[in-house]
Amino acid sequence: MSSVDVELNTPQAEAVAHVNGPLLVFAGAGSGKTRVITYRVANLIAREGVAPYRILAVTFTNKAAGEMKHRLEGLAGADVVRDLWVGTFHATCARLLRRHGEAIGLQRNFLIYDTQDQKAVVTRALRELDLDERRYPPRSVLYQIHKEKQEGRGPDEMTAESYVDDAVIKVFRRYEAHMREANAVDFEDLIGHMVRLLERETEGDAIRRRFTHVLVDEFQDTNAMQYRLVRALVRDHQNVCVVGDDDQSIYRWRGADVRNIRYFRRDFPGATVVKLEQNYRSTGHIVRGALGVIAPSPHREPKELWTENEDGPPIEVLGCADERDEAAFVTRRILDAREQGTSLGEMAVFYRVHAQSRVLEEALRAANLPYQIVGGTKFYERAEVKDALAYLRLLINPRSDVDMLRIINTPARGIGTTTIDRLVAFAGSRSESLNDALECIDEARDIAAAAQKRLGGLRNLLAELRARTATDSPSDVLLETLERTGYREALRADNTAEADARLENLAELVGTIRDYETEAIAAGEKPTLEGFLERVSLQADIDAMRDEPRVTLMTVHGAKGLEFQHVFLTGMEEDMFPYKSMEDRGDEDMEEERRLAYVAITRARRHLLITHTSARQIFGKTRWGAPSRFIANLPREGVVHKQTRGAKSTPQRFIDRPDRDLQPMPWSRRTSGLAPASSGGGPARPAPSAPPGQRYVDREFFQDDHGGGESAAPIRRGSRVHHQRFGEGEVRSVVNAGEPAVIAFFPGWGEKKVLARFLRPA
Ligand SMILES: Nc1ncnc2c1ncn2[C@@H]1O[C@H](COP(=O)(O)OP(=O)(O)OP(=O)(O)O)[C@@H](O)[C@H]1O
Numbered sequence: 008m009s010s011v012d013v014e015l016n017t018p019q020a021e022a023v024a025h026v027n028g029p030l031l032v033f034a035g036a037g038s039g040k041t042r043v044i045t046y047r048v049a050n051l052i053a054r055e056g057v058a059p060y061r062i063l064a065v066t067f068t069n070k071a072a073g074e075m076k077h078r079l080e081g082l083a084g085a086d087v088v089r090d091l092w093v094g095t096f097h098a099t100c101a102r103l104l105r106r107h108g109e110a111i112g113l114q115r116n117f118l119i120y121d122t123q124d125q126k127a128v129v130t131r132a133l134r135e136l137d138l139d140e141r142r143y144p145p146r147s148v149l150y151q152i153h154k155e156k157q158e159g160r161g162p163d164e165m166t167a168e169s170y171v172d173d174a175v176i177k178v179f180r181r182y183e184a185h186m187r188e189a190n191a192v193d194f195e196d197l198i199g200h201m202v203r204l205l206e207r208e209t210e211g212d213a214i215r216r217r218f219t220h221v222l223v224d225e226f227q228d229t230n231a232m233q234y235r236l237v238r239a240l241v242r243d244h245q246n247v248c249v250v251g252d253d254d255q256s257i258y259r260w261r262g263a264d265v266r267n268i269r270y271f272r273r274d275f276p277g278a279t280v281v282k283l284e285q286n287y288r289s290t291g292h293i294v295r296g297a298l299g300v301i302a303p304s305p306h307r308e309p310k311e312l313w314t315e316n317e318d319g320p321p322i323e324v325l326g327c328a329d330e331r332d333e334a335a336f337v338t339r340r341i342l343d344a345r346e347q348g349t350s351l352g353e354m355a356v357f358y359r360v361h362a363q364s365r366v367l368e369e370a371l372r373a374a375n376l377p378y379q380i381v382g383g384t385k386f387y388e389r390a391e392v393k394d395a396l397a398y399l400r401l402l403i404n405p406r407s408d409v410d411m412l413r414i415i416n417t418p419a420r421g422i423g424t425t426t427i428d429r430l431v432a433f434a435g436s437r438s439e440s441l442n443d444a445l446e447c448i449d450e451a452r453d454i455a456a457a458a459q460k461r462l463g464g465l466r467n468l469l470a471e472l473r474a475r476t477a478t479d480s481p482s483d484v485l486l487e488t489l490e491r492t493g494y495r496e497a498l499r500a501d502n503t504a505e506a507d508a509r510l511e512n513l514a515e516l517v518g519t520i521r522d523y524e525t526e527a528i529a530a531g532e533k534p535t536l537e538g539f540l541e542r543v544s545l546q547a548d549i550d551a552m553r554d555e556p557r558v559t560l561m562t563v564h565g566a567k568g569l570e571f572q573h574v575f576l577t578g579m580e581e582d583m584f585p586y587k588s589m590e591d592r593g594d595e596d597m598e599e600e601r602r603l604a605y606v607a608i609t610r611a612r613r614h615l616l617i618t619h620t621s622a623r624q625i626f627g628k629t630r631w632g633a634p635s636r637f638i639a640n641l642p643r644e645g646v647v648h649k650q651t652r653g654a655k656s657t658p659q660r661f662i663d664r665p666d667r668d669l670q671p672m673p674w675s676r677r678t679s680g681l682a683p684a685s686s687g688g689g690p691a692r693p694a695p696s697a698p699p700g701q702r703y704v705d706r707e708f709f710q711d712d713h714g715g716g717e718s719a720a721p722i723r724r725g726s727r728v729h730h731q732r733f734g735e736g737e738v739r740s741v742v743n744a745g746e747p748a749v750i751a752f753f754p755g756w757g758e759k760k761v762l763a764r765f766l767r768p769a
């Protein structure tokens with residue numbers, strides 16, 4: 008362990024040597040926060056004699072967990088690492104709930120529903136409640152439900168302030184009932200159930216006794232429930248170490264609350280606070296560039312960031328004509344860097360939203376450059392893969408209706424939509440899952456005998472396959488399932504190139520399970536279908552982990568905590584980054600964009616290239632972008648500005664239709680102070696907002712005209728109105744006739760200002 012001492016500076020060493028009691032490490036980017044966590048764990052084991060299985064280290068992503076384990080293997084040895092608890096909040100809770108969840112009514116084989124499954128549950132609830140999906144987009148309703156859950160609220164704790172809330176509460180209640188019925192949980196439940204478990208004395212104490220030391224990385228991005236979980240875990244011994252950087256808080260839209268750093272000081276009054284101010288990651292130019300961008304941010308906790316590293320090459324800012332020009336240039340630079348000996352694994356291309364990746368991907372493919380997209384779930388999104396997983400999940404958990412509905416007639420087995428509807432109604436009338444309903448299908452009088460027989464056949468087949476899970480390996484169960492259900496045969500018979508590709512994907516899935524089996528056995532665990540499926544649902548970027556070095560493409564959000572020798576930061580235009588047009592953005596959103604830019608820049612170790620375009624085709628529209636304000640915040644020294652040849656002349660294809668008058672996005676409204684002044688006490692409810700990955704979907708709509716133009720509707724506060732694009736809403740405030748009124752539309756749209764002539768009474 009002697010190497011530990013020489014590889015740490017004084018405050019780092021102090022944080023590592025601190026053993027008992029609360030500790031807050033508060034520091035800027037690249038100053039060694041994650042390194043402190045890693046070394047602290049090694050120190051607790053090697054010097055303090057703490058058993059590895061008594062230590063829990065929480066990381067922000069699975070990838071970060073993998074890296075931490077890898078570093079610890081070097082410091083403490085592979086044997087030790089196997090017993091440690093290192094993982095994300097979600098993975099850790101899933102693991103603990105499988106062992107202890109029965110105390111709060113959770114069966115061991117519970118399923119973790121991903122966003123698509125969750126959306127399917129919402130859709131079903133909407134249908135049962137006879138609510139129109141166009142008025143209540145399932146995605147938005149789901150988002151609202153998540154928001155409540157992140158704050159620890161259930162449907163009963165919500166107050167209905169409008170009839171929209173009322174609908175959400177009803178859906179929420181059904182949603183929870185369906186989840187319970189299907190023995191499934193969503194990501195928020197993993198945390199929420201765990202908190203509830205910890206709040207029960209007997210079981211809570213057992214879990215508390217299990218961990219004597221808890222460490223949390225990226226603490227600035229924990230949400231209220233996660234923080235509550237941490238406090239409940241360490242209640243008795245307070246041996247908790249959190250590390251964070253308020254300047255890197257970038258998940259507010261997902262409920263993260265940077266104030267947790269302040270609350271920590273309040274809740275653990277005796278806490279030792281260590282500041283780290285020396286950056287070891289980046290060159291002088293990059294550190295100063297990052298500081299220039301973050302400096303205008305008004306609510307920063309005081310701390311410094313400096314480096315002894317050399318200045319390095321200047322930051323380059325490059326103006327391009329359009330996104331193709333940009334992609335071509337980035338590709339050329341990647342080829343150059345590889346030529347000069349940098350591994351592709353040391354290069355990353357960042358963008359603000361996923362949709363920007365397509366053009367970059369095309370350019371990289373054309374240049375034969377291997378790349379990976381981190382954060383995408385491409386492989387697991389494919390229909391045949393989802394079908395196969397649905398079968399597997401159904402074998403483990405027969406009550407999962409979402410999965411049953413997915414495969415009930417896939418491959419086609421003559422079960423039509425009428426039969427399915429009747430089956431759903433039959434199950435509903437008995438308050439049973441579809442699988443339970445299949446057990447007594449002969450009692451379903453309005454289902455024809457022939458259809459009953461086919462349904463019975465499916466039930467028997469599933470039961471037989473289920474029996475195999477007890478004896479066969481997970482990969483064999485999958486192979487057997489694909490054969491016995493006729494899934495593979497149907498694709499073979501199809502005999503098209505597309506069907507071949509699907510067969511390949513299924514083969515790839517079998518391969519993935521085999522890999523999992525090998526790893527599980529090596530770790531001394533029995534491979535199970537549950538284990539595999541858990542991994543799939545928790546590790547979205549599993550298919551991105553291959554051996555060959557590749558260029559990494561990712562959103563800035565995904566890049567948190569990582570570092571690369573070369574960083575290409577693309578799309579630095581107003582409207583793209585900061586995302587969308589300014590006028591209507593709340594200050595808090597803008598601050599978060601700024602912090603995001605800071606995170607992006609501080610990922611670079613040596614080379615940073617920032618690109619912006621004059622025009623960009625994205626989401627099927629052209630945007631004309633001025634260079635981002637964040638570029639203007641870079642210092643003069645150590646930054647060079649250039650243009651590609653194409654950028655000097657605007658290409659003809661953009662001259663036809665400037666598209667500058669973009670409409671505001673619903674999510675930006677929550678802080679824009681549009682609440683009616685006359686609402687009388689209490690802050691206005693924030694409008695629901697969508698996570699960045701989904702924002703652009705809305706944008707499509709907002710770029711259209713407001714339609715309408717019919718006669719003006721009489722609008723008063725509280726009256727219901729209809730808008731051609733946004734559907735129904737409720738008038739929140741009116742200023743003067745002829746001026747826009749503020750209307751609260753249904754979830755997903757939020758509050759907006761609309762002229763009366765575009766409204767009619769609902
Ligand atoms: N005392 C040190 N001596 C040498 N290198 C160090 C030292 N401390 C940290 N480093 C290196 O600096 C880089 C940044 O460290 P680390 O990732 O732990 O920082 P961080 O504060 O967690 O960054 P971020 O804010 O991005 O999460 C790593 O490559 C790490 O190995």
Ligand SMILES: [Mg+2]
Pocket residue numbers: 040041042224568
């Ligand atoms: Mg870190």
